[in-house]
Structure formats: C-alpha cells, structure tokens
Amino acid sequence: MSYLKRYVMPIKSYLAHPHKNEKQALINALSGIEKCEVIPSENKDLLIVVTDTDNNLEEDHLKEQIESISSLKLLVMVSGFDTPKSK
Amino acid sequence: MYTSLTDRRSFIKKMAVLSAMTAAAAMFPGILFAEEQEAKIPNSENLDWKKAPCRFCGVGCGVLVGIENGKAVAVKGDPKSSVNKGLCCVKGYHSVMAMYGKDRLTKPLVKKNGKYVETSMQEALDLIASKMKETIKDYGKDAVSIYGSGQWTIPDGYVASKLFKGCIGTNNVEANARLCMASAVTGFMTSFGIDEPMGCYDDIDHANVFVLWGNNMAEMHPVLFSRILDQRLKRGVKVIDFATRTTRTSMASDKSIIFKPNTDLAVANAICYEIINNGWVNKSFVEKHCTFKKGLTHMGFGLEDKYAFTDKPELIDFEAYKTFLKDYTPEKVEKISGVSAKDIKYMASFYGDPNQKVMSLWCMGMNQHTRGTWINNLVYNIHLLTGKISTPGNSPFSLTGQPSACGTVREVGTLTHKLPHGVVTNAEHRAHAAKIWDVPVENIDPKPTYHTVEMFRALDRGEIRFMWIQVTNPMVTMPKLKRYRDATKKEGRFIVVSDIYPTPTTDIADVILPSAMWVEREGMYGNSERRTQYFEQMVEPPGEAISDTWQLVEVAKRLGFEKQFYYKKETHVEEIYNEYKKHHEGKKHAMAPLEVLKSQPGAQWPYVDGKSTKWRFNSKYDPACSNGEAFHFYGNPDGKAVIWQRPYEHAPEEPDNDYPFWLNTGRVVEHWHTGSMTRRIPVLHQAMPHGYVELNPEQAKVMGINTGDKVKLTTRRGEIILPASVNERGVPEVNHVFVPFFDEGMLINELTLDAFCPISKQPDYKKCAVKVEKV
C-alpha cells in the first residue's frame, strides 16, 4: 500500500455539483487549481473534474482543496486510474 | 507497439472523462458537454472540415465532416448551424462510421437460380429497364411501382416522381414517410390547407412551457431536447411529458403524466373544454381567423383490402362545438384516460394563461395512431382557441424522424396523391407539373393509386408486379410483416432494392443495386423546420455504387425518356434542383437558390427576397400574408384555420382475456430506425446490441421475470421470443410492454397490426393486444 501511495500517478474523474446559481463560481474556482481540469456541462448544473497528479498524497491533498470550495455542493468520484510511474 | 507514457496518460485521461460523461448521462438524460464533440477526434492538420446536414434524424443538425486522405474520419457539430449550435448527439457524432461497415454492398447482384451473381452496373440497369418495359406491356403502367423514403435526397425523390408520375404515367409512388409522417401531413392539410410547421426551432428559445405529446425527445430528438433543458437552466421553463410509458424524457421532465393508449383524443378535447369553460378563448383571434368543422366518425381502421374512406367535412358553429365538448369535462375524461381531472386542468391552465408561451411537440406517438389526423387536429384546436400559434414561442410543432421526410417526401411529393406542387387530382396542379416536366399533361393520372400498406397488398394480390425499393427497409418496418414478405416471394413479382448494406429487404430482391450514401454523393435534405440543407460529395463511393438519383436517371433514359432526363452527370444535382425549384415558385413556398444553400447551413422556405421565413401565417414574418390582418392562414381558400370537432374513439384492437397486454413499439437513442447503419457502428452496436421487451417492474416480479430472461410475445399475427428488460431504460405501465424495432434478428413487426388512420393511411405501431409469457 505504501509502495502504491508513493509510486503511482493517479488520474481521477469526478462529478461536481454546484450550489444553486453558483455553477460559474465553481468553474472559476476549479479552473484556478493546478493539475485539475474542468469540463462543464452545457445544459445541466454539473461539471466533470479530472485530476492528474504525481502521487496519491498529492491527489488526497488536491481533493481536500476541491472540497473546501464554497460553491461546491457535492463531489462524487466516478473513476480512478493509477498509472505506474516511468521506471 | 511502443506507447509513450504521455500518450498513455492522455488516453487514460480520455477514459476518465468518458466514464464521467457516461455516469452523468445516466443521471441526467440529455446532458451535453462541449468537449464531448472533440474527445475522440483525431488531431490532424490534414483534416479538411466540410459542412453537411446529419445523415440520421429529422432534427437536421448541421455537422462538419472531417476528411483525411479521401476518407471521412470525424464529425463535429457545426457551430454556425442554428439547429444544433455546435452540438451533436451520439448517432451524429459516429455517423461517418456507417459508411465503412465491412459488408458494404459494392457490386450489383442479380438473383439467378436462387443465388446472387455479381454483375456490372450497366447490365443490372439494362435488366431493370427491360423488366419494367415487359411488365408495363403485359400488365399495364399501374403494375410498376417505386417505394422510397424520407432518406431519399431531394434529387432522388424528384427524379423518381418525374419518371413514374410524369413519364410512365402511374401514381404508384410511395415512401416510408407514409409510416411516420402521413398523419402530420393530413393534420396540417385539414387544419391549415398547407403542409409543414408554421414555427421553427427558435420557438424553443421563446416558449415558457413545453408539452410533449407522446414524444420521447430525450432519445429521439436528443439535440432539441438538450436545447429545451438548456432553456430550463437559463430561464426556468417547464417541461411536461404526456405519454403512455415512463421514459428518459419523463424522468428529465418537471411533470410526467401517463394516459391510457388512444385517450390522448379525449384529453385534448378536455383541455379545449377547460379553455372554453374558464373563458380563456382568444375571442378576437378565433372570430377573425378560425372556422369550426366536423367530419365523419366511426370510419373503421383499414384492416380490409381495398378499404376506402373520404371524409365529408361540414361547417358547424361555436355553440355546436361547445355542446360537443360537454362530453369531455375533465371529470368524465379522467375515467376514460386515467389522467386525473387535476392534471388535465393543470395542462389546460398553461395553454389558457395568456402570459405563458406554449410549445407542443410530437412525433410518432400522435402520428402512428389510427386516429392520427384527428389527434393532430385536436392539438391545433388548443393552440387556435387560445391564439397561441405562429408567434415566437407559441408553437404546435410536429417533429420528423428522417433527415428528409419533409424535404423529399412532403415537399417533392413522393406519395401517390401528391405532385411537387399540389395534388394529382387537381387539373391546374397537373398542368403546372407537366409543363416543368416537359410531358403531355394527359400523362399524369388524376387518380391516386395505392398508399403504402395497400401498395404491398396490391403486390400480394398481383396487381403490382414490379417494385423498386430505394433507401428503406420495409421487410423490417411493415406492420403484420409476414403477409407482405410472403407477397414479395410470390411467382411473377420482380423486386429491385437499392441500398448500402444487406438487409432483410435485400434478401427478397431479384436485383440489388449498391448505392452511394450521404456525402459519397451530392444532394439536399429538408428537416422538420422547413430548412433545406445542401451537401457536396466529399468522398468516393465504394466499388460500383452510384447514387439513387443516377440509378433512376440511367433507367429513365433506357426507357426512352432522354428528353426529360437531359441532365449531365457532372452537373445533374444542380440541374435537378433548379428544375425542382420552379414547382414551388411564389411567396408561399419559394425555395432558396442553390448558391445560398451552398454558402450557409441551410435556408427555410418560403425563401423570399433573400430571407428565410421563420414563422408562417404571421404577417410580421411571412411575406405571403396578404389579408391586411396580423394573421393569414392562406393555405385555405377563406384564409382561416379550422377548429375540428373530433371525438375520442377506441383503438381497433385492445387487450382482452386472450391477449391481455398492450404492445407498444418504437426506437432507442443508439439506433437509427431499422439499425442497418447504426448496428454497423461498433460503439453504438455494443451500447445496444439487441432488441428486448420492456416490462413493468412490479408486474415482472409477480411473473418471476428478471432482466435477460426469455419472454414470449404472441399476438393474433405471430409470436417472438425476446430477452426481458426490467427497470433498465423505460418503465411501461402494468399490462403494457414496449419493444424497439431496430433489431432485424427480433422482428417485432411480425406481431403488429396493419390498421391505419383512414384519412392519412398511416399505420398504428403503438397499440395492439399481446400475450406475454415467461419461457
């Protein structure tokens, strides 16, 4: 486990639900975070967030940072891929 | 193969995005992401993007097709198209892959001693022409026929009509749009005297309330549905789903109201009752612009051969109409329809409120109905009584399922009674067509012959001996299929099928012609909002495949009509379109010049003084209005629209002790109609690999049926075994089942009934009685 924590480069995707009328604020806040990509839905109050970090510690930290955004109502993880680091 | 880490990470990232999109789509039907359009598109500088209308549905999205090294490799929504504003659904996005299925037909095939033998195109065309000559000589001109489709391009349908109606002199011209749009046409003709919607898709940006009449838009018209959902996000509009089954559309709507099959007639009348009873009638509009009529009732259902019906319209007054509606109070209709009086009043309140702009949308639910013309009339009644019509956002809107059901079948007039302008029964219209076609006027027969169902019955009876089927798959789509399949196999019948892949219809052919599809040739389609869109030839068709237009031109020449089919190969589409345009000259239906169609994502007729017409019959927008009033329903000689007195009547076959369930059939978002193209697109095929029967979850539990279990369906016409689907996509009511028709391996139309609307002659695929058993 500790090996994985140190030696994988996680890519994770989430669905992020904004609070009412705060979709734009959430897009702005997420766009300002490094290693985090945002794909807003065109027609729904929903964003896709993809994180691409160097290791799990960094990923955990990033997730905490996202969860502290005030315009975010709910963050749901959809997929996680742990890719091995180059040898 | 070496894959760099960067490539792999970018691939995995795409996978992560796709997973999220899939999850989002499951939670929010109709959800769209701009990035989705780009996600899989190869990033190559050599890509040449060219505009076209989408190959698939009648929404008619503008797409950009990416061409690389002579191959169409990608599609994206055209941001310049006002239809879809850069969006694209899953079918449109994968549409180019439909051209590259492994089993594309590339050579003409002729059946010899029960086996198909490859032949040259010239020989195949010679054979077709000689068979036609021989049939006409032995059995008369009405023994040859052509059956086309709403996927015919405008030039395809035009040359078919000119050859058969103008040159050969038979009205044996029909198209599969009879199976999907005919009731919409007769609805328009009886209410307004002229076909096609008065409004346009821009209505979506203006309406506050959307009532979907038996229309699963989330699956059938996904891009338009996403535009409605977008308006909900921006303006808080309301979406009411009025249907017989809970679908993805119901789940995404603000309110889902379920009614019993066929009782939409009663509910529409109850809404009119409420409008009158509450004093919501727009009196000045009705007085100035409407008349009231009633027609015959208890017309039958066309189940017998050679069934004929002609309505006898009679003028009535408002008081008589009001008295008629007394049978349709919300309380009485609650008992018939299963819709609570409260919900009927709720729907009526939106139509009745002068501050709400209401758009009614429908497609197969109202059209595939043995009283299809009536239910179209009744929804127009609601809009006419309240004056909510022909203004931005107030719009009764009939949607289409095929890319050119409007452009080719309805506008070119490839139906037995039609001409490009007007009908065969009208001497003036015949003279107009004969002049442009350069044929003696006597050539055009004033009597319509067979509508689609009757055409296949005539083939069965032996009155028709030769049938040419182009770009449609009737051996999957005809109701009560067995009778019509057996008909094609009878001695002395000769069937030609032009298509791009082998289908159950090519299986019954004597000659199979390989066709060029979509952007492998040049052409135009016309979508649901009167928009004509041009596409150029972008890639070469495979093998010996040629366009349906050119197949017909070649045969016409062989039949001796060189004078009428003077077109040159290099310029024939332009020549045909310019000739066709002449039929529609004048302010009511003028078509845009070809240069305009080439330069922009389509134009809407009437195209007058360099401008498309968005709202017809409204003098502010429509240059054809000439009565000096705000509205002019110029399709009718008195300039008025008709409010029809049409009652509720039963369906021809309802559940009973032997067949206790309702059978409803339809489509799914992944597949386009009979699936002959989309089932060859791996991602769509994998997403929805086979047909199924959808059951009510509680009832399935009682019957001990789980998803995947085999279920036998039996009607008076046949039986079929399908896997069950419980709580997967749609949820039917108790004693109802739903089966999609895209799977040629599970032909649900073996079971359906060939009853039709006596006025439109469109069959009802939505209602018949069925027995359901676990196998």
Ligand code: SF4
């Ligand atoms: S909605 Fe219809 S026209 Fe638009 S992309 Fe999808 S299939 Fe094509």
